[in-house]
Structures are given as structure tokens and as C-alpha cells.
Amino acid sequence: MTSTASSEPFVFAPSGSAANGSAGIGSSARGTSSSGPANQSPHSLVDQARHEITHIVREVAAASNEPRKKAEYFRFLADRVLRAMAGHGVVIWTRPVEEDSTVNDYAVEHRLGRVTDLALVDEAEQVHQCLLAEVATGGAPVVVPPTPGADQVDVPANPLPYPAAIVPIRIDPSSAIPEGLLEVFLDEGGTAASQRGALRFLAQMSDLAGEFLRIRRLKKLRQLLDATGRVDEAVQCLHRMTSTRTIQAAWVDSAAELLRLPRVALCRVDTVQPQIVAVSHVDRIDRHSGSAKAICRATKLRLQTQHGLWFADCQNSSTQSDSDESLVENAESSSNASSSPNEPSWVVASHPDSQWRLVGFASNETEHLAEEIYWGTLNRLLVGGASAWTAARRIECLPAGKWFARLLVEPDSMPTDAVRSSSFGSSGKNSRLVRSRLRKAVTAFAAMLSIAILMCLPMPSLVPVTGVIRPVELDSYHASSDAVVDSLHVDHGQLVKRGDVLATLLSTDLQEQETSLLGRQAVLMRQQEQVNQTLMSRPSAQSNSEPIHDGREVEEEIESIQRQLTIIRESKDRLILRALRDGRVDAWRLRERLANRPLRRGDAVLNVIAEDSDWVVDARVPQTRLQTVDEALQSEALTADVGTAWSSEMNLSATAERFGPIVPDPTDGTPSVVMRLGLEQPPTLGDQPLAEMPARVTLHCGHTPVGWFLVQDVVHWCQVQWGGYF
Numbered sequence: 001m002t003s004t005a006s007s008e009p010f011v012f013a014p015s016g017s018a019a020n021g022s023a024g025i026g027s028s029a030r031g032t033s034s035s036g037p038a039n040q041s042p043h044s045l046v047d048q049a050r051h052e053i054t055h056i057v058r059e060v061a062a063a064s065n066e067p068r069k070k071a072e073y074f075r076f077l078a079d080r081v082l083r084a085m086a087g088h089g090v091v092i093w094t095r096p097v098e099e100d101s102t103v104n105d106y107a108v109e110h111r112l113g114r115v116t117d118l119a120l121v122d123e124a125e126q127v128h129q130c131l132l133a134e135v136a137t138g139g140a141p142v143v144v145p146p147t148p149g150a151d152q153v154d155v156p157a158n159p160l161p162y163p164a165a166i167v168p169i170r171i172d173p174s175s176a177i178p179e180g181l182l183e184v185f186l187d188e189g190g191t192a193a194s195q196r197g198a199l200r201f202l203a204q205m206s207d208l209a210g211e212f213l214r215i216r217r218l219k220k221l222r223q224l225l226d227a228t229g230r231v232d233e234a235v236q237c238l239h240r241m242t243s244t245r246t247i248q249a250a251w252v253d254s255a256a257e258l259l260r261l262p263r264v265a266l267c268r269v270d271t272v273q274p275q276i277v278a279v280s281h282v283d284r285i286d287r288h289s290g291s292a293k294a295i296c297r298a299t300k301l302r303l304q305t306q307h308g309l310w311f312a313d314c315q316n317s318s319t320q321s322d323s324d325e326s327l328v329e330n331a332e333s334s335s336n337a338s339s340s341p342n343e344p345s346w347v348v349a350s351h352p353d354s355q356w357r358l359v360g361f362a363s364n365e366t367e368h369l370a371e372e373i374y375w376g377t378l379n380r381l382l383v384g385g386a387s388a389w390t391a392a393r394r395i396e397c398l399p400a401g402k403w404f405a406r407l408l409v410e411p412d413s414m415p416t417d418a419v420r421s422s423s424f425g426s427s428g429k430n431s432r433l434v435r436s437r438l439r440k441a442v443t444a445f446a447a448m449l450s451i452a453i454l455m456c457l458p459m460p461s462l463v464p465v466t467g468v469i470r471p472v473e474l475d476s477y478h479a480s481s482d483a484v485v486d487s488l489h490v491d492h493g494q495l496v497k498r499g500d501v502l503a504t505l506l507s508t509d510l511q512e513q514e515t516s517l518l519g520r521q522a523v524l525m526r527q528q529e530q531v532n533q534t535l536m537s538r539p540s541a542q543s544n545s546e547p548i549h550d551g552r553e554v555e556e557e558i559e560s561i562q563r564q565l566t567i568i569r570e571s572k573d574r575l576i577l578r579a580l581r582d583g584r585v586d587a588w589r590l591r592e593r594l595a596n597r598p599l600r601r602g603d604a605v606l607n608v609i610a611e612d613s614d615w616v617v618d619a620r621v622p623q624t625r626l627q628t629v630d631e632a633l634q635s636e637a638l639t640a641d642v643g644t645a646w647s648s649e650m651n652l653s654a655t656a657e658r659f660g661p662i663v664p665d666p667t668d669g670t671p672s673v674v675m676r677l678g679l680e681q682p683p684t685l686g687d688q689p690l691a692e693m694p695a696r697v698t699l700h701c702g703h704t705p706v707g708w709f710l711v712q713d714v715v716h717w718c719q720v721q722w723g724g725y726f
Contacts, residue, residue: 053201056084060205064212067219071110073212078112081205085184085198088162089113092209093132093181094169103133103177115162115185123151124159131156132166136177141167141203143195146188162188165195167202171213179213182206220370227373228380230258235384243402244392248278251385252358256280258377260369261347261360267299270355274299298346299357307375309382312348351382356389358382455707462698463629466667467619469642469683469693473610475581479599480574483507488594492587496579496608503594503605505575514568521561528554583608586691607691615679617642617654619697620665620672624712629675630659632701640677645694653680654697 060080063073078090090113093106106129108117120128127150134156135142144164150157158164162185169180182202186195234254241247248266256264264280274296279285286292303310350357358381369377395401483505490502531554587606594605619640621629632638633656641650660674683693 053084056080057204057208060208064208065215068212070213070216074110074209075112077205077209078110081182081184081202082112084201085165085186087113087165087187088115088185090185091116091183092169093183095177095179097179101177103136104129106132106136106181109180113185115160119160123153126153127151127155127157127159130154131158131164132181132183135166136168136181139168139178141165141199141206143186143199160185162186163190163195165198165202167199167206169206169209169213171210171217180206180209182209220372223370224373224376227258227369227377231377231380231384234258235380235388238385238388239391241388242392242395244389244396247385247389247392251381251389252278252280255358255360255378255381255385258381259360259374261362263361265295265359267295267357267359268355269299269350269357274357295346295359298348298359301348303348303350307379309375309379310350310352349378349382351379351386354382354386356382356386455705455710457706458703459706459709461628461632461701461704461709463621463625463701465619465621465625465672465697465699466645466665467617467642467677467695467697469615469617469644469679469695470691471609471613471615471682473613474586474691475579475583475608475610477502477577477605477607479505479601479603479605481507481571481601482509482599483575484598485594485596485605488591490585490587490590490606492585492590494585495611496583496585498579498581500579502577502579502585502608505577505599505605507572507575510568510571510575514565514572517561517565517568521558521565524554524558524561528558577605579608581608582611583613584611609691613682615682616657617677617679617695617697618660619675619677619695619699620663621675621699622665622670622672623662626673628701628704629699632699635702637700637702639700641698641700642677642679643696644683645696650696650698652683654678655680 060077063076068076074092078092081087082090089111091111092109094109095101095103095105095107111117117125117128130153131144142165144158144166146161146163147157147159148161150159165184165186167182168178169182171179182205184198184202186198190198234250238247238250238254241250252264252266255261261280265276266278268275268277276285276287276292276295298312301312303312305311345362347360347362348357349360358378484507486504486506488503490496490500496502585606586609590606599605617640629638638656640654640656642652642654643650654677657676657678660676662671662673664670665672677697
């Protein structure tokens, strides 16, 4: 065995043998055997110490498996550890179970002895906390020698004058930080062997403490799982109900049963005065009694946020022998008095932004649930009950909603207490079940008969489509050659007569060609005059054929230039656009679009709608409605109402003429068939005509059964998908 100085820390190594541990404990026993009777041998003292430690270990192990409270168990553990190790003090440190807790969150769970953390002052407390963080991070048992006067807060040390043995307590072996620490202040005269034995004993105690905390957590999780299942079942039962009164009664009964409270009241606080709507296990409520008034006063208490709820707790100063009514009557007066945990109290809870408040009576004999189970159950009851009541309220707000609610409610969805308290027993339940089934059968037959009659009723067959309104006689004016708009003589919507000038176009190419031809014509005319003079000055016998030939060529070229000039003048005349008939100009924003703008040959300039033109509508009929429209057209029962897209009135009548080509719909690209409809009267839009006006068309195709109207799209989809004909 290697010796270790008492001024250096000793770290526990799990590889130590049992013989060494026995030797350490035996050495410690032998160190204290000098004060015993002289007739006892050292071996008997060692055996006695072993028996005592074994007995203590068995006691702690048995206590770890017993259903004790946490504080009681730690008090027992500290007492047994202090007895076994004869130390100066024991401190048990724990940290919260939250995921964001760190090594700096350790707090004292229990302390025992004359030397504990209470002896730490000023910087010594921070130094000791740094030591705890270091041991928790390392995760191994350690004996830290005393360092009195240590004041560096960032250096881990033991500022007390006694060695400190610190052992981690783990609930989850995979956690990086232990859930607790067991600290014992030892005698300053111990050897390395005794320290090793002490650490082994403390490690065994920490394992037992971790086992107790593990069993406690598993038990709490089982309780939480069971409570969650019961709450979910109760909430599902509430959602199956369709009557608000039934939901309110079952709500308070479930709350009293799940929260283990003698009495629970449900109050509505969105009115002028709080209103009691239900009390657990009570059929009738006397709202003028003292108990009811006390409950209403309790709902006016100021609530504080706690565990995601609004919560208030007012304890009563009455004795336990008082009745429930007297306890409720004194709830308001006792809220200002000093409270005691053994006194009965009223608990008021509400969910944020909720119109409901649960007021529960809790006596000192009430079996209290764990904190997580209590708050989780209360929260889910508040949310689930409020949502079930809201859903039932929406059903009752519908016409005949209450009747349908009574019709569809199941007898099994009624509260169990109401069924149990019924005087009819099982026979009454069977009769209710029979009546419910009979009611459902009659209602289903009546509904099916009504639906069948409704499906056979005729209704107007209307096919709404879109289209374009356009005139039949429309004159479109285009640029006959490349030119520039020189001037515009009309405006949009202006009435014109036949021959009126609409616009003047100017072509620079024609102007240049005309100028060039005129110059060439002048040169040729001069040449022709010279040829004529030469012929006049010479005798005819001396004339030869060459000059005559030259004169003829000049004459032919002059004639060609004249023909070209004639064509150019005709082209320039065509650049002056004139009205071909009486009508109205259709050219919106004419000047902004065409003033001084170059045009290519064939570009549109403006339109003129004939004054006496007929108007038609090109409607786009979807292929899914083509058969219906064609049958109405063949039977001469097809009529149509037309209205502009920006007007809600269908003030135009149209007559179907013929079908046109298949074109894609401009809105969604689906194929549609163009149908030409003739308007009985032209559309009017002030003095602003439009060549193509968007229109809404309603085709009247006679009558059709309601059932076919509802399923024809489904039939068409089946035909397209499966290629069948039904």
C-alpha cells in the first residue's frame, strides 16, 4: 500500500481491492480501539465495526426501496452516514431536473452535523461552490484536504479545517453531470487507507441514494403516464358529448375525480357578474346560498401566472369539522389572514384568455398529487373542457342544432356518475339504448327519403361561361407602306362620315423616290429638247438612224418615270386614311400610341365600327358542358343572358347561332368550344365603343334533376380517367 500525505487530495479508483478496503476500515477501527476495554482484541473490534457498517448498509438499502418522501429519506441517509463514518457533518447537494441546469445550480437538500456549509462565509462559499462544480464535472469520488483561508473564487478548494469526502449521486448513468453530491467532513487525522475505505462506503451510499431517486422518478413517471391517460380519456368523453350542459356537468365531475378534490365548481367570468354553471356531484345549484356567493367571490381573486395557468390559492381559517358551506363562506375573509398548510383552502385556476374558471375545495385530508401531475392534469382539463364546450356551442347555435345534438348523442357518452345514480339501473340503460337506436333509424330513413326527393326535383340548368362581344362590321385601317404618323384628325369614340380624313401618314422613302425621279425627269426632258433641235437643223437626207434611236430611248425613259411618279402619288394618297363608311372610331389612347411613331407596312392604325353594325358574342363553352348546351340548342330551348365583365347586370339577350372552333381558354388553358351568339340589341357604354369587350354569358339549357347537376362533374372525371361511358 502506498502512503499518501494528508495535505494532498485522494481520488477514489474503482480498481482498489477488497482487501485494501478491509484493511482501511480495520485500520480505522484499530485507531479507535485504544479507548475501548482492554479485554477486547483488535480482531473483535474490526468484526464489530464490520457488522455495524453492514447493518447500516442494509438499513439504507431497505429504506431505498421503501415509498418514503424525499426529505425523510435524505434525513435518514445523512444520519446513518454520520454514524458510520463518525464525521463532523454531512451535506447532501441536489440540482434541478431541468435540461438547462448546470454544475453551478447545486443547492442544499439536507445537512446534518456541527460542521456543514453553514460555516462558510464570504468568499469561502464561492470557493466551495467551485469545488463542487469541479467534482461534478470530474464525476469521481474524491477526498479534498482542508485549505483554511482559501479566497480565490475560481480555484476549487476546501476552505474548512476538515477533509471533505465528496461522492456524486447519479440517477441516469449516461448523464454528463450527476444529479446530486454527497459531502462528508472527516476527521483530520485519517490516513490514506482510511480515506480510501471512507470513499468506498460513500460510493455505496451514493449508489443506494441514486437507486432511491431512480425508483422515485420512475414511480412519478408511471403516475404521470397514468394520469395523462385518464385525462385524455376524460377529454375524449367530453368531446363526444354534444350538449353544453352535459359537458359542464361531466367537466366538473372529471376535475374532482382526477384532481382528487372533494368539490369543484365551474364559473363563467365573461359576464357582468361571475356565474356558477356547474358543481361536481350536484344536480341543482342554489345561486342565492352562501356557498354560491362565496364561490363567486373566490372567482374575483387576482390570479397569478404559474405553470402556464392563472392560479390563486386562498386558505380558510375554519376548523376541519366545519361544513363545506361554512368553509366557502369564509374563503374571502381568510384570504387576507395568515395561512397554514394544514388548513383547508379553495383553489382557483384559469387558462390564459379563457372565460372559464375552475374553483376547487381542498381540505387537509385531501390526497395530494405530485406537482407535475397536478399542474399537467389541471392544464389539460381546462383546455380540453373549453374546446369541447366551444364545439358543442357551435352545434347548438345552428338551426335545430340542439335537436340534432339530442338525436346523435350516445347513451354511453353520458357521465358515469349520472348513469350510476339512475334509478332504472341496467334496464333503464337498455331502454335508452333502444330508443336511441330507433331514433337514429327513423332519422336516417327520413333523411334518405328527403335526399331522394331532393335529387329528383328539377332545377334550371345554367351554364355560366365567358366570352367576347364584338361587332360584325368593323373596318380596320393599316399602314400601306413604311411611314410615320404625321397627324391624327379623330379621337376615340368620335363619329365620322364617309370620306372624312382619319389620319395622315408620311413616308420619307416615297418622298425621296419622288424627288429623285423628278430630277431625272428634268434631265431627260432637257436631252429630248436637244435631240429635237438637232433633228430640226439637219436635212432629212443627211439624217441617220443613230440620233433617232437615241431620241426614242429618252422618250421611253421619260414615260417610265411618269408611270413611277403616278404610282408614288397613288401610294401617298393611300397614306391619307379616310373613312370608308359612317361609324364610330375605336382607337383608345390613339395619340399616345401613334403620334410621330414609325410604322411598318401592315401595322394597325385604328378601327371604325359601322354605325348600323350587328353585334355578336363569341362564348367559350367548356367541353364538360358541351353536351348539355348542344342538346338545348337542338331542342331550340337554349337562351342566353349577356352582361359586361365589369357589370353585375345581365341586361342583354342573345340567340345561339352556331358552334365554332376549339380554342384554349385564356384563363387556365383548358380546351373550350367557341359558340357564336347574336345580340338582339347593341351594347352601350356611353360614347366609348370597344371592338372586343369581355363579357359574362349565362346559357339557359332548360331543366335538369338536382342529383345529375351535383354528380355530372364526377361522371365526367370518371369518363376521362377510365375511358368509360356511364
